Amino acid sequence: MPGKFILKDDVRREELGIMRLGWLSHPASTGAGRFTVLEGTFFPGKGHGFHYHADQEELIYVVSGTVEHWIEREKRILGPGDSVFMPPGIVHATFNVGAEDAKVVAILGPCVGDVGVEQVDMSGEAPWNELRAGTA
Numbered sequence: 001m002p003g004k005f006i007l008k009d010d011v012r013r014e015e016l017g018i019m020r021l022g023w024l025s026h027p028a029s030t031g032a033g034r035f036t037v038l039e040g041t042f043f044p045g046k047g048h049g050f051h052y053h054a055d056q057e058e059l060i061y062v063v064s065g066t067v068e069h070w071i072e073r074e075k076r077i078l079g080p081g082d083s084v085f086m087p088p089g090i091v092h093a094t095f096n097v098g099a100e101d102a103k104v105v106a107i108l109g110p111c112v113g114d115v116g117v118e119q120v121d122m123s124g125e126a127p128w129n130e131l132r133a134g135t136a
Helices: none
Strands: 012-015 019-025 036-042 047-052 057-064 067-071 074-078 083-086 092-096 102-109
Touching: 036 047, 036 092, 047 067, 067 083, 074 083
Parallel strands: none
Antiparallel strands: 012 019, 019 036, 036 102, 047 092, 057 083, 057 102, 067 074, 067 092
């Protein structure tokens, strides 16, 4: 395939309890093999709990809003123009701590499986289940 235009009306979108998700590029939509690109809009007070990607790097770029992002046990508040990188195997999480929606773009590589993303949920295990105690 020589390339593919990805028009906003052609993006597969999902409405989840915590966010709206748009699949900008992944194996099923573009044939990508080296990276998956997601657009995520976190609802106020919601977030993506602690997890890691065993075989993937990830970069998250904040487009709008305010997010609390964790890399292992380190927390930072990020706003528009900020980004964060995680190598494979590093536990991380992202939460919208603002009053408005928070939009991010996530790039993961290489692609894993048909969806292009794999993750291991750690949110129910110590110490990850205690780091945000009292903030929900």
